[in-house]
Amino acid sequence: xxxxxxxxxxxxxxxxxxxxxxxxxxxxxxxxxxxxxxxxxxxxxxxxxxxxxxxxxxxxxxxxxxxxxxxxxxxxxxxxxxxxxxxxxxxxxxxxxxxxxxxxxxxxxxxxxxxxxxxxxxxxxxxxxxxxxxxxxxxxxxxxxxxxxxxxxxxxxxxxxxxxxxxxxxxxxxxxxxxxxxxxxxxxxxxxxxxxxxxx
Amino acid sequence: xxxxxxxxxxxxxxxxxxxxxxxxxxxxxxxxxxxxxxxxxxxxxxxxxxxxxxxxxxxxxxxxxxxxxxxxxxxxxxxxxxxxxxxxxxxxxxxxxxxxxxxxxxxxxxxxxxxxxxxxxxxxxxxxxxxxxxxxxxxxxxxxxxxxxxxxxxxxxxxxxxxxxxxxxxxxxxxxxxxxxxxxxxxxxxxxxxx
Numbered sequence: 001x002x003x004x005x006x007x008x009x010x011x012x013x014x015x016x017x018x019x020x021x022x023x024x025x026x027x028x029x030x031x032x033x034x035x036x037x038x039x040x041x042x043x044x045x046x047x048x049x050x051x052x053x054x055x056x057x058x059x060x061x062x063x064x065x066x067x068x069x070x071x072x073x074x075x076x077x078x079x080x081x082x083x084x085x086x087x088x089x090x091x092x093x094x095x096x097x098x099x100x101x102x103x104x105x106x107x108x109x110x111x112x113x114x115x116x117x118x119x120x121x122x123x124x125x126x127x128x129x130x131x132x133x134x135x136x137x138x139x140x141x142x143x144x145x146x147x148x149x150x151x152x153x154x155x156x157x158x159x160x161x162x163x164x165x166x167x168x169x170x171x172x173x174x175x176x177x178x179x180x181x182x183x184x185x186x187x188x189x190x191x192x193x194x195x196x197x198x199x200x
Numbered sequence: 201x202x203x204x205x206x207x208x209x210x211x212x213x214x215x216x217x218x219x220x221x222x223x224x225x226x227x228x229x230x231x232x233x234x235x236x237x238x239x240x241x242x243x244x245x246x247x248x249x250x251x252x253x254x255x256x257x258x259x260x261x262x263x264x265x266x267x268x269x270x271x272x273x274x275x276x277x278x279x280x281x282x283x284x285x286x287x288x289x290x291x292x293x294x295x296x297x298x299x300x301x302x303x304x305x306x307x308x309x310x311x312x313x314x315x316x317x318x319x320x321x322x323x324x325x326x327x328x329x330x331x332x333x334x335x336x337x338x339x340x341x342x343x344x345x346x347x348x349x350x351x352x353x354x355x356x357x358x359x360x361x362x363x364x365x366x367x368x369x370x371x372x373x374x375x376x377x378x379x380x381x382x383x384x385x386x387x388x389x390x391x392x393x394x395x
Contacts, residue, residue, distance in 0.1 A: 006374035007367050013377075014348070016355070041384050042377030046349045048327065049334040053238050059252040061226050063219030066259040 004032045013039055207271040215263055222262070226255060229272070232351075233279050239350045240283040240342065242335060250286060254279045273360040280347070280361060284339040333383050341376035348373055 004012075004022060011018040012026060013036065026033050092114050205224070213221035233254060238247040257278050265274060334345060347353045347361070348369075359366045 007370040010370040010374050010377075014355075014373075035378075038381035038385070039374060039377040040381070042380035042382075043349065045330055045380045045384050046334055046345050046377065049330040050350050051239055051242050051331065053235055054244060056234065056238070056244050056248060058230075059234075059248045059255075061230065061252060061255045063214075063222040063226075063259070066256055067219070069256065070260070 003029065004035075009036055009039060012036065013043060208267060211262065211265060211267070211271055215265070222259065225258075225271075229275055230255075233275065236276070236279055236346060236351055237283055239346045240280075241286060242331065246286070250279075250282055254282050257282070269360055269363075273357065276347075276353075276357075276361040277363070280343050284343060287339045287342075333380055337376055337379060341372055341379070344369060344373045345376050 004025060008018070008022050009032070010016070012022055026036055207225065207228075210221045210225050210228075214225060230251070234247060234251050237250045237254070238244070241247050241250065254275075258275060261278075265271070269277075334342065337345065343362075344358060347358050348355070353361075355366045355369055358369050362369065
């Protein structure tokens with residue numbers, strides 16, 4: 001007999017109506033029994049994970065509630081759709097402290113007061129934005145200049161300190177060198193004297 | 201007397217606008233659908249929201265129900281699809297899920313070894329890990345585990361609900377259980393190696 005298919009193994013595991021030969025095959029076929037044990041482990045794991053359903057409040061479900069909900073949706077959606085269509089046709093809507101107003105301008109030809117006001121406002125905002133950008137650029141430049149100044153000052157200070165230290169070191173070396181020359185001279189004189197004494 | 205009327209008759213009356221008939225159908229299926237959804241999402245608030253959405257969909261689409269399948273299968277199908285959509289919205293990645301399960305499982309085991317906490321707490325953590333493993337199954341596998349193992353539906357019912365052949369349903373259940381079994385085995389091997 002061929003190895004059991006996935007469906008046949010599930011039939012055995014879930015105790016579905018099946019051919020008894022499937023169970024007999026499982027008894028002597030190690031690969032099939034291993035696959036069976038694997039899904040049996042999976043089933044026991046799934047059963048362990050079964051959640052207990054807690055007490056829950058009843059959700060708002062009734063014909064009357066759903067009718068109201070549908071009506072409300074329509075009540076909101078229809079005016080919005082109408083406004084959208086009207087605005088596409090050239091109507092403008094405005095709401096302020098004076099109330100709600102509707103203007104009409106065919107294809108936005110500039111006669112609409114609301115759009116003129118809007119344009120003025122945009123221009124004003126653009127001008128303020130440009131001012132802000134300029135101011136920001138100046139501030140950035142000032143900051144940069146002061147930073148450069150500080151860096152230059154620090155560099156100069158460091159150079160002074162370095163050259164002072166270098167000069168001190170050179171002096172020390174010169175001094176050591178002079179002392180060494182004196183010692184060397186004395187040694188040479190001493191050696192010459194010794195040679196002269198031996199010659200006599 | 202309403203409990204004697206069958207689903208088809210109630211649906212017909214509800215389709216004609218009889219609110220009471222719809223309410224009887226709701227009463228008949230509400231707890232079953234709530235159980236199914238809760239077992240799928242494992243969160244009370246989410247389950248309540250989803251159940252309300254599911255019945256609202258049923259309310260809106262009832263006029264389109266032609267009786268080609270059982271009414272119960274039709275409701276379950278809407279519910280399962282809603283659950284699967286919900287899970288997809290949460291961006292659960294199917295391919296990486298089992299690997300994540302293993303990682304969570306091992307972390308839990310580490311904590312247990314180091315903390316030496318009480319046995320009851322251990323059991324709770326073990327349950328949390330196992331629940332996570334089931335919840336992280338791919339949506340189409342998890343839905344079959346929920347319907348077959350938790351809701352005890354027959355393969356024929358599941359097949360009608362999902363509009364898939366019985367063989368496909370069984371094959372998916374095999375894959376789901378096999379995935380869970382593999383995760384369990386690997387966890388056991390790791391834990392055995394640490395002892």
